Amino acid sequence: MKNIFSTRMGIIAVGAVIGIGAALLQYFGNPPNMGICVACFERDIAGALGLHRVDVVQYLRPEIMGFVLGAFAAALCAREYKPRGGSAPLIRFFLGIFAMLGALVFLGCPWRALLRLAGGDGNAILGLLGLISGIFIGVQFLKRGYSLGRSYAQRKASNWIFPTLMVGLLLFLLFQVTFTPGGPIFFSLKGPGSQHAPIFISLITGLVIGALAQRSRFCTMGAFRDVILIKDFHLISGVAALLVFAFAMNLILGQFKGGFEGQPIAHTNHVWNFLGMTLAGLAFVLAGGCPGRQLFLSGEGDMDAAIFALGMIVGAGIAHNFATASSPKGIAAFGPAAVIIGFIFCLIIGFTQRDKITA
Amino acid sequence: MTTKHIDARGLSCPQPVVLVDRAIVAGNTDLEILVDNEVAFENITRLATRRGLKADVRQEGSDIVIRTAKA
Numbered sequence: 475m476k477n478i479f480s481t482r483m484g485i486i487a488v489g490a491v492i493g494i495g496a497a498l499l500q501y502f503g504n505p506p507n508m509g510i511c512v513a514c515f516e517r518d519i520a521g522a523l524g525l526h527r528v529d530v531v532q533y534l535r536p537e538i539m540g541f542v543l544g545a546f547a548a549a550l551c552a553r554e555y556k557p558r559g560g561s562a563p564l565i566r567f568f569l570g571i572f573a574m575l576g577a578l579v580f581l582g583c584p585w586r587a588l589l590r591l592a593g594g595d596g597n598a599i600l601g602l603l604g605l606i607s608g609i610f611i612g613v614q615f616l617k618r619g620y621s622l623g624r625s626y627a628q629r630k631a632s633n634w635i636f637p638t639l640m641v642g643l644l645l646f647l648l649f650q651v652t653f654t655p656g657g658p659i660f661f662s663l664k665g666p667g668s669q670h671a672p673i674f675i676s677l678i679t680g681l682v683i684g685a686l687a688q689r690s691r692f693c694t695m696g697a698f699r700d701v702i703l704i705k706d707f708h709l710i711s712g713v714a715a716l717l718v719f720a721f722a723m724n725l726i727l728g729q730f731k732g733g734f735e736g737q738p739i740a741h742t743n744h745v746w747n748f749l750g751m752t753l754a755g756l757a758f759v760l761a762g763g764c765p766g767r768q769l770f771l772s773g774e775g776d777m778d779a780a781i782f783a784l785g786m787i788v789g790a791g792i793a794h795n796f797a798t799a800s801s802p803k804g805i806a807a808f809g810p811a812a813v814i815i816g817f818i819f820c821l822i823i824g825f826t827q828r829d830k831i832t833a
Numbered sequence: 834m835t836t837k838h839i840d841a842r843g844l845s846c847p848q849p850v851v852l853v854d855r856a857i858v859a860g861n862t863d864l865e866i867l868v869d870n871e872v873a874f875e876n877i878t879r880l881a882t883r884r885g886l887k888a889d890v891r892q893e894g895s896d897i898v899i900r901t902a903k904a
Binding site (some may be wrong): 618624691706708778 | 841844846848853854870871872875879880883
């Protein structure tokens, strides 16, 4: 049966839905100049679990659970649910850590970078330029035979784990569970972690986006990568639709605010906005997907993608515990160090993980 | 021209497309590509069409076999 979502019109429609959905989530209470941010939301989940203790960014974001479970449902219905894994999981885990470290220097994943641009945040231009640069570097490795090796079918019996984890987090959220006095699950009382749309709006939106993105193979990193690597404009048409429709929605909802200074949950350090996202972009190419795509893949049964996502959550904990994550005041003390170490790691991986090219 | 065989099973995005694109750029038009997932199938058939090839598809067990030829 033909998959209408993976056609050109299909992916444009999905991009439009995501752009509109993100603007609406912001309107209904999600953080300003954000709407949806996979990196920031995974960071908020890390905070809620106590993996870091920054009290302004602690919330179990239902959008993330929705992405995984929506993709899971869509994959099951389309018979694309295939448990698989075993393609260099430890490397993917660390790529996830460094991708998050880079993203939190800029304060956003590629989705947020696009949405910030659609909201008028000029600093997102530096982030997107950095993202494209990182992807460009990654493409050079791809052209020279970079590969983490094939994955293998896994037992169906193992694959309840990640969806069940998501359901578990959802239950913690719904029942506001606490385990020890003064301990997790944390819920921010102020700051971005306290800014959220009603749970069911976030969850339904996440589920819908998860399902549509799984069917359409939506991937913000792949969009730029495919243009550079094979001059394919399919994925980027979806990204363009996201940008255009988010921008239009922001105008309609009065959420557009142009400029560089004073943008919510953003800083104006151009160099590190650029370099943070360069690292993130490179890590996404080496891992084969943007953070959203990794969540949709994990819903499909891809355990390697799930490990990358877990690496991002752990990376968020590291970022805040070790003073690498930026804030609206600017970059953190060890942000540049994290980016440099991340580059070294990614370059080593890029150069060493190679199959011999047999043309 | 002899058919070039490419086994892209288990490879993650963008490996299958990279292998096929490399073969096409090297001048091969008759390819037989083995994939085991819909995404690789969609990406490869889209690439083949863009490069002026036609693609025939058949299912072989859990695998998908794509044969390309000059359109």
